[in-house]
Each structure stands twice: as C-alpha cells, then as structure tokens.
Amino acid sequence: MEGGIRAWKGMVAYGPPEAGMAYFSPAANAEEIVGLAWSLEEGSKLFYQGVAEHFNADKEAREMFNWLVSAEKGHEKHLLETYEGLSGNPPDFEKLRSKFSDSLGGSVMEGGIPVKEALEWIKGKGVSESLELAIAMEINAYDLYIRMSRTIEDKQAQQIFKKLSAEEQVHLEKLASLLDKRV
C-alpha cells in the first residue's frame, strides 16, 4: 500500500496480535465460542442501553443508541442461528452460563472493556465521544473476530467467527456514518 499506515485514513485497531484472544482461548469448540461471543454482545447491549439512558434528553442520540441496542440483539439472534445451522441444535445455555458467569455474563463488552467502566467514562462526555468509544470497541471486535477465524482450528467455530466479522463490518459502517452526521 502506497504511503503505508500514515496514508491510511480509515479505521484502525490497536493492541498486540494476541489481544482479546485470551477470552476465547479456553473455548475449544463452537458451542463455547457462541457462549462467549454472546456474553460480549450482551455486554455491548447493556452498554448501549446505559448510553441511551444517559442521553435521554437528546432525542437523536437516544434513538441512535437504541438502534445500537437492537443491532446487538440482532447479532445475538444471528449468532444463535449460525450455531444452530451448523450443529443442528441450540447451544446449551445452562452449561455455558455456569462455565463463564464469573468472567463474563454481560459484565464485559466487545473489545474486552468492562461495561461499568465504560459507562462511568461516558459521564460528562458528549455524544460524539461516546460514539467514538463505541467505534473503537467495535473495530477491535472486528479485528479480533477476523484473527480468530484464521487461528481457530474447529471448522464450525471458524464459520461463526467469519459470520461475526462480516456483521461487525456492516455495524461499523453504520456507526461511522452516524458519527459523520454528528461531527
């Protein structure tokens, strides 16, 4: 690429190559990966819900973050459909909940950021800064899902990560256009 990264005006991810992979490394199979990815999506959904409430007085911002909440719900639904399509069965959520509840269970969102900390951070910040945080979080999730689809050996898990990365890409484009509208 001409000019290297300095010429790049698009989105960038950060962190070392193994960033975020630790969340998924104990997940040896597709079912466990679905459980973990679901937890992270759940965390993101809770974050966006919190942000929507925070900007309650700003109609446009509230609607924007509520749209993100519904987009996360859509991600969760697709995740389940992908898993069921691959394995023929729904994941065993009881088993997954007991396995991962300590580490995740909606307390951490995509990009590995704790939801509480993120909601604390947006206090006193504007809509654009909150959107930028959302974009940073989604970019890192996108980056992670692509890397995971290349490194994980389980074929079904590979498919799930590919699906997730494709969805993040669409999600990011929407977020970027929302940010463009606000700045």
Next chain:
Amino acid sequence: MGVLDYFKAVPTMTAEEVRRFLTEKHPDEYNLIDVRQPREYERDHIPGANLIPMSELKDRLSEIDPEKPTIAY
C-alpha cells in the same frame, strides 16, 4: 528465482483503493500483512491485518496464501 525477478514491478494501491478493496471483499479473500514491528502494530493497525515483521517474512511465507491477493504495508 533469477536476478531479473528482483526488478519486477510490484503493483501498488493507494490507501483509498485499499480501503475500498477491504470494504468490498470478505477477509477470506485476501492476505493483509502488516510488516512493521510489533510495537507499531500494537499502536495501530488496519483491522484484520496479520503481523509478520519484515525480519520474519522469509520464515513465515507459509502463512500467506499464494492463491489470494496480498496487501502489505
């Protein structure tokens, strides 16, 4: 490989062309290689880029699928 191979022109893309290419293609359809140092990669990298520092490239060529277009930066 003959000596003339060193003088082969390598097609380059502008950052804008790469951005468009990455938007249109699925990550499965290309190799995106970051040949900088790990610390540079850590600071910022194009989402989905695979870190293969220049110094390791020769030993890690097997990680690059020759059937797919490769973008390096």
